[in-house]
Amino acid sequence: MNKLALSDEILLSVDKPARYIGNEINMVKKDPSKVDIRFAMCFPDVYEIGMSHLGIQILYDMFNKREDVYCERLYSPWVDLDKLMREKNIPLFALESQDPVKDFDFLGFTIQYEMCYTNILQVLDLSHISLFSKDRREEDPIVIGGGPCTYNPEPIADFIDLFYLGEGEAVYNELFDIYKENKKNGGTRLEFLEKAASIDGIYVPAFYDVTYNEDKTIKSFTKNNPAAKDKVKRVVEMDMSNTYYPTKPIVPYVQVTQDRVVLEIQRGCIRGCRFCQAGIVYRPLRERSLDFLKDIAGQMLKNTGHEEISLSSLSSSDYSQLQELVYYLIDEFGSKGVNISLPSLRIDAFALDVMSKVQDIKKSSLTFAPEAGTQRLRDVINKGLTEEEILNGARDAFIGGWNKVKLYFMLGLPTENFDDVEGIANLADKIAREYYDLPKENRKGRVNINVSTSYFVPKPFTPFQWSAMETVDNYLEKQRFLKGKIDEQLNRKSIRYSWHDAETSIIEGIFARGDRRVGKAIYDAYKSGCIYDSWSEHFDFDKWLKAFADNDISAEFYANRDRDFDEILPWDFIDVGVTKEFLWRDYNRSLKEKTTINCAAGCANCGAKVFGGGICFDRQGGQVQ
Amino acid sequence: MIVRIKFTKTGSSKFVGHLDLLRYFQKAFRRAKLDLTYSQGFNPHPLITIAAPLGVGLTSEGEYLDVTLNSCDEPAIMIDRINEAMANNISVTDFIILPEGSKNAMAVIAAADYNISLREGYDFLSINDFRDKFRDFYNQDSIMIIKKTKKSEKEMDLKPLIYKYEFLDNYDLSQNDGYIPLIHLQLATGSANNIKPELVLETFCEFAGISYNPFVFATHRVELYGDIGKGKERDLVPLNKMNN
Known part of the structure; x- marks a missing residue:
């Protein structure tokens, strides 16, 4: 029997003990004493969420292809085990070897959403590693942060030794080589960090000092170590069809959120929606070739035994060979009991055809994400979806037999007024009318329209990075107003409205554009017992309010404030390819209700062309203008 | 045809619950390329019945399940094929093609x-x-x-x-x-x-x-x-x- 870090008594006392035993199908087994580098890769949330993340699977596969590296996994212990580990002083361990994380060379966090910040501290704490980077000793692991939240790493800068900005495929090998060399030569932790800081994409927060103005804005952001770069460039993988992809993903025992094969068809997005950070920081659009995708889809299904495959990307309808790919998957694997799980597609004849082939029309629903209720506001956010397209798509789907529709909107978008909010109710009603205009024999009972609104959070590296986030009071007022307007509609009985709570969103708003001072509040909130903040049953808003108040952190300053172009933003030292000048230009276009062309139709000169590939070159003959 | 499979569940696999074990076998049988018979409908699934759920924390060398197949090879070949697709602490020890009309394991x-x-x-x-x-x-x-x-x-x-x-x-x-x-x-x-x-x-x-x-x-x-x-x-x- 493989040894386990936890005793039977502990494992039998906690919920879903199989989260902690490792040994899943396709887990990589190596002799830890025969490698140079032990890497613990952590998704700081519960196992079922973390195991569903494709990025970790890609890096796990890539790292373990190196003979000198053993990459293992760990996730946040659930609250029941968290309590037992603290009581019994058991150090947190990695799943593969079940060895304590504190003995590893690296502890890497993938940071996918702001509300996991306290779980990073939980994992460090349970691992018996100092929470603050400055307190770590020579023998402690190097703590790395990566993932989307690192495009503003400052709120957690004090806890992380180095951030990796960009796509994992790009420079991890170089980082490992430098580490190995430094270790062999008896180099110190500081010497390694200095060498690492010379690689593009690597940001060592300790090598920079921040000073502040009296109005609390940033006065200066300067490096204090000559090894550090003035600007840290995001690193990318440009050849998407000739790179790492895990053909033998791990198959968990416990049912996880993504219990299926995930096929990333492309990276980046052409759309340029102004609220969307992913649409900017993953530019340029890079497609994987059809042959590559067909090949890895087959291998992954064979090696996992999964009965479902889903396509992943920011906007799958924009993949140039989507029809060929989807029909191939249906023809090749559909007969072998494999379900094809479709992403949200733009509703057109093709989408309705494949949906009718792979889903039960009676149960499935159509999804539209207009995001805003009027054309005016959709132009402000550059969401290229018109009312006509939505109504036509809905009508075609109703004729095809569907009678469930989901509509996603945001409240609190820049320039939003009450007419825009009312537009949401009107649009929902118009969709219902499309249904009831059909002859009775074509209808199947009542139409179900589910409207949901979330609370817009302005993010770094978007044209709205300078915009004020709506205050909680205004947001709640708009939400109540919309509820009232929906209740006034002719087809109100066919419309259901649900909304996202304001409390986590406002905290997200503070973190998203926070600076290093916010870290103290995160530390205090954690110390007062906050973990699993993204889980409503564990989220404790009062503790957060206290932590913010104690550290003089206010929503007014960090979230609800418009910024000037001249203000130094906490993330200005990062170069994501898309330039600040473009973002400012696009922000000003948005205020004039002007849209910006998408990357497939033309080039808006955002700056991502600097990477020398992707759609910027594929469709324009490689000319840099 | 219905096939009865005897298997062990030892070591750390004792922490795998009953429903997770059922999903585990669905995937293992697909990896082993068994000629599974699927249920009809939009979410077809293989027809597998585990004889008697084993509580979490218990080990076993005498577990059984029945699975419906369209066809299969000699039992010895099938045992090897399935075990190659399995985790090391869950393994098949017997494979019997049941006579037509047999009651399923759960019933007997x-x-x-x-x-x-x-x-x-x-x-x-x-x-x-x-x-x-x-x-x-x-x-x-x-x-x-x-x-x-x-x-x-x-x-x-x-x-x-x-x-x-x-x-x-x-x-x-x-x-x-x-x-x-x-x-x-x-x-x-x-x-x-x-x-x-x-x-x-x-x-x-x-x-x-x-x-x-x-x-x-x-x-x-x-x-x-x-x-x-x-x-x-x-x-x-x-x-x-x-x-x-």
């Missing part, structure tokens, strides 16, 4: 064998004390307990449902390091009468006047049986030998 199950051991490091009776007290426990005219269900409580006699007991001496513990062999129990199992070893141990502890701590005991299921006896006479045979 009548009894189960368990070996109970003590985990080291916990307070318990000495082995001799245990044996004396267990004999006294079993030699009562009846062992009345209150069985609680979701709906009601009812009194029942455990004694006729304990088919057999035997103290263990040299039970092979190769996969259970640090465990002290205690007792073998054969218990009624299935839809008609079903008792778990935990219930017997808990009732015994109450009889012996000691507090019941479930972590003291490590339970290993050895075999599952069907009853081919005529009338009231019991004739138990392992689930993979019922048609010989």
Whole structure:
């Protein structure tokens, strides 16, 4: 029997003990004493969420292809085990070897959403590693942060030794080589960090000092170590069809959120929606070739035994060979009991055809994400979806037999007024009318329209990075107003409205554009017992309010404030390819209700062309203008 | 055709729950390229029935499931093929093509064998004390307990449902390091009468006047049986030998 870090008594006392035993199908087994580098890769949330993340699977596969590296996994212990580990002083361990994380060379966090910040501290704490980077000793692991939240790493800068900005495929090998060399030569932790800081994409927060103005804005952001770069460039993988992809993903025992094969068809997005950070920081659009995708889809299904495959990307309808790919998957694997799980597609004849082939029309629903209720506001956010397209798509789907529709909107978008909010109710009603205009024999009972609104959070590296986030009071007022307007509609009985709570969103708003001072509040909130903040049953808003108040952190300053172009933003030292000048230009276009062309139709000169590939070159003959 | 598969569940796989195990086999059989028969509909799934759910924390060398196939190869070839697609602590030990019209494993199950051991490091009776007290426990005219269900409580006699007991001496513990062999129990199992070893141990502890701590005991299921006896006479045979 493989040894386990936890005793039977502990494992039998906690919920879903199989989260902690490792040994899943396709887990990589190596002799830890025969490698140079032990890497613990952590998704700081519960196992079922973390195991569903494709990025970790890609890096796990890539790292373990190196003979000198053993990459293992760990996730946040659930609250029941968290309590037992603290009581019994058991150090947190990695799943593969079940060895304590504190003995590893690296502890890497993938940071996918702001509300996991306290779980990073939980994992460090349970691992018996100092929470603050400055307190770590020579023998402690190097703590790395990566993932989307690192495009503003400052709120957690004090806890992380180095951030990796960009796509994992790009420079991890170089980082490992430098580490190995430094270790062999008896180099110190500081010497390694200095060498690492010379690689593009690597940001060592300790090598920079921040000073502040009296109005609390940033006065200066300067490096204090000559090894550090003035600007840290995001690193990318440009050849998407000739790179790492895990053909033998791990198959968990416990049912996880993504219990299926995930096929990333492309990276980046052409759309340029102004609220969307992913649409900017993953530019340029890079497609994987059809042959590559067909090949890895087959291998992954064979090696996992999964009965479902889903396509992943920011906007799958924009993949140039989507029809060929989807029909191939249906023809090749559909007969072998494999379900094809479709992403949200733009509703057109093709989408309705494949949906009718792979889903039960009676149960499935159509999804539209207009995001805003009027054309005016959709132009402000550059969401290229018109009312006509939505109504036509809905009508075609109703004729095809569907009678469930989901509509996603945001409240609190820049320039939003009450007419825009009312537009949401009107649009929902118009969709219902499309249904009831059909002859009775074509209808199947009542139409179900589910409207949901979330609370817009302005993010770094978007044209709205300078915009004020709506205050909680205004947001709640708009939400109540919309509820009232929906209740006034002719087809109100066919419309259901649900909304996202304001409390986590406002905290997200503070973190998203926070600076290093916010870290103290995160530390205090954690110390007062906050973990699993993204889980409503564990989220404790009062503790957060206290932590913010104690550290003089206010929503007014960090979230609800418009910024000037001249203000130094906490993330200005990062170069994501898309330039600040473009973002400012696009922000000003948005205020004039002007849209910006998408990357497939033309080039808006955002700056991502600097990477020398992707759609910027594929469709324009490689000319840099 | 319906195939009955016997398998082990040992080591850390004892922490894998029943529904997760079912999903595990669905995927393992697909990896092994079994010619599975699927249910109809938009979410087709293979037809698999596990004979008797094993509680989380228990190990076993005598688990069974029935699976419906369109076709298959020789049993020995099939066993190898499936095991190549399995985790090292869940493995197939037998593969039987059931005759047409056989009842499924869940329907025929009548009894189960368990070996109970003590985990080291916990307070318990000495082995001799245990044996004396267990004999006294079993030699009562009846062992009345209150069985609680979701709906009601009812009194029942455990004694006729304990088919057999035997103290263990040299039970092979190769996969259970640090465990002290205690007792073998054969218990009624299935839809008609079903008792778990935990219930017997808990009732015994109450009889012996000691507090019941479930972590003291490590339970290993050895075999599952069907009853081919005529009338009231019991004739138990392992689930993979019922048609010989």
